[in-house]
Amino acid sequence: MVARYIAKDINEELARREIIKTSPAAVSFPTIYYQHQFGRIPVGQYYLPVTQFLPSYHMTYCTSCWKVGHMRGKCKSHVCCRKCLMLYVNGLKHTCLMDDIKCVQCGENHLLLSSTCPVIKQYRDEFKVAVDNALASGLIKRKSPGEASRPFQVQDDDFPTLIHAHAQGQGEARRFWQASIPQVPQADQSNLIREVNVLSAAINALSDTMTRVEKNLNSLNTCIESQDKRAMLYNNSINAIIDTCFTLSNWVQASNSERTKLKKNINM
Ligand SMILES: [Zn+2]
């Protein structure tokens, strides 16, 4: 059973024709109107969550123009026959003969995705190498046999988005994934290194300045201490001078008997 989301404004008959083109075996088309905000859809006796469709890592090809490397949602070409590439015209019955078969990838007379097509062969080979590399680097993981399956939950890095050849220039190597770590462009890297070097030099200079400032502060401290000692010495000397002056003034003012007494005191 396959459920397709189709917007309400698309005619049911048109939707049916489009589905038949991609899945010719489809037989029954029941329509389910569901409330989008509930995010669930009843299937049998189950009420299943509706999750975003994420393309698997199979060969990606367009079901409109049939070229590999992009999907229908991104296609700008008209819908055409997958066998003879004739554009579909609404309401016109189309049958193509074996001689009309033309490959959209290489223009030769074989069916779409044929293993004889050189473009498809190259695409498969490159894709295989890309998958092996992505597995080796841990960008995608392969479930090991016997590993218990967990209930489905979308993790951000479960489905790294495939990027496709059409987004790249002709002649460039095909890339299937973006590298997991965004690469810093070469020019940016050298700029970064230059800036780090400048910053490192500035930090060294700052460190030297700090050492010099520290030395200066130490010598200033020593200087202040010696000034302090000198000031104390001056203070003591001044006190001594004042005492002497006082004694002298007493001497001058005193009577003879008192002078004899003072003399005795001084001699003592
Ligand atoms: Zn296309």
Ligand SMILES: [Zn+2]
């Ligand atoms: Zn045809």
Ligand SMILES: [Zn+2]
């Ligand atoms: Zn071909």
